[in-house]
Amino acid sequence: MTYDSAATRSKILAAAIEEFSDHGFAGARIDRIAEAADANKRSIYVYYTNKELLFAAALHQVINELNEATPLTEDDLPGYAGRMFDYLTQRPAALRMHLWRQLERPELGPDAADVYSEKMARMTADSSAAHLPPTDLLVLITGLTQSWILAPRDLLTAVSTADPYRPERLAEHRAVVVEAARRLCAPSGSNRTPE
Template sequence: MPRFTPPPADAVRSRLLDAARDEFTEYGSAGAKVERIAAAAGSNKAQVFHYFGGKDGLFEALWVQTVTDIAARVPLDVDDLAGYAGRLHDEYVRRPWVPRLATWHRLEGAPLDAVVAVRRDAVAAIEQAQRAGALPRTYRPAVLLGLVEHLAAFWSEASPESAALVEAVAAPRRRQAVVDAVAALVGA
């Protein structure tokens, strides 16, 4: 009789994170069910607790992974914040679950050290560019970063009422509006 060979731990962990992404995007942390996540991942509840300590740990791990993945895919470019915003907008279009997960995190989450570290590095880069005169000092570095990133997410995070008013704006024009708004913000 063949012996059972368990899947590698990183494969199980990855499947759980993928299943959690869909579940948390739909229901948030409070409404998500560990049983559904485990079933969708072809695993069981015990694995969720083993790898993540529970549902909250799984949500936190997913959010940290999401933020670090986006930071790697769309690195901050202080020499071209408008282009950065356009690329970030593109990432949200390609991965529409990210803004929704971000909304759930804002509603239900707490600051996570790993995410704060990513944000702190970006703020430091903007502050350095401001000190060098490459970016205006109109806004504090953290505020400028927040404005740029929120402009990039404008179309993805618009309320249904706002979206209805601008639905005729074509996709390429949406991206260009983000780029133009950030360029105006930084005086480029």
């Protein structure tokens, strides 16, 4: 049987994403990653050099997959919010990895500043752009997409003890996220209800 180094690297990276998303950088253990990947520790160090570079590779993988699956469309931010909400509720490891990055290693991972700058420049140039500064608007929309996942479970079950992650409830909240994003993007004064 021939050794497949690409398959081994892929298994190591998948196991690392699970380990880092569950335990963060500080809590992750190379032994557990090696066991989950059915690889030896030495191969992890051969392919990724050290734990920090493995964490960086895991971040790149997760963030690139998220960006490919949910491209930022500056002309349809409510649609973007809905797609991002779907992605994060279906793949909670992506949000956990992002949070661990913010807490422990904010300097690691792909630098998306150029991508965001380009999108925000287009939003600024668009005459139908919202009344909010582009950076603030994207921060608010990003927060909307993560709000259900980050909210305390006690809050989500305060009115109903039913599972807040059941498909029907997620669909209801997704509609709220999209509508809130639509209102954020609307020109000033267009969200007011008649008196």
